[in-house]
Amino acid sequence: MAKITWSELLSVGNEEIDNQHKRWIEIFNTSHDKMMSCDYSLLSRIGIDALKQMMEYVQMHFEFEENYMQQINYPALLEHKLQHEFFKLQLDKINQDFENGISKLNSEIIKLIENWLIGHIQKEDQKYKTFIAALGNKDDNKPDL
Ligand SMILES: [Fe+2]
Secondary structure (H helix, E strand, O other), X not given: OOOOOOOHHHOOOOHHHHHHHHHHHHHHHHHHHHHHHOOHXXXXXXXXXXXXXXXXXXXXXXXXXXXXXXXXXXXXXXXXXXXXXXXXXXXXXXXXXXXXXXXXXXXXXXXXXXXXXXXXXXXXXXXXXXXHHHHXXXXXXXXXX
């Protein structure tokens, strides 16, 4: 199971959001490393801590990104927000299972988070970049960002 590497291909054309995505990937990679190197008996605690950190970061990041999309009058904002909500619910559920001792951090969960994170940045977040680019090509109505 590989770690995630940020590349220019993932850039959404906004420096602050790119930096937040890099930090989010870093949080993911750290959790990944801890899971791979720790003793089985510590997985439960590590899983709870990793999830807590990711949930906090994601909450802040999604809010920032949603505000940005609102500022640029991004037409698919609602749809994008729903995807954020869906991911937060997934993290919530995993967290509850950890807290209740139903499951521990494992490669399946790491893979699920990895797929969502990378898929979302690569596919969904790129859509607002394309939207901004199209605005710039059309006329001078590009918002002041
Ligand atoms: Fe997003």
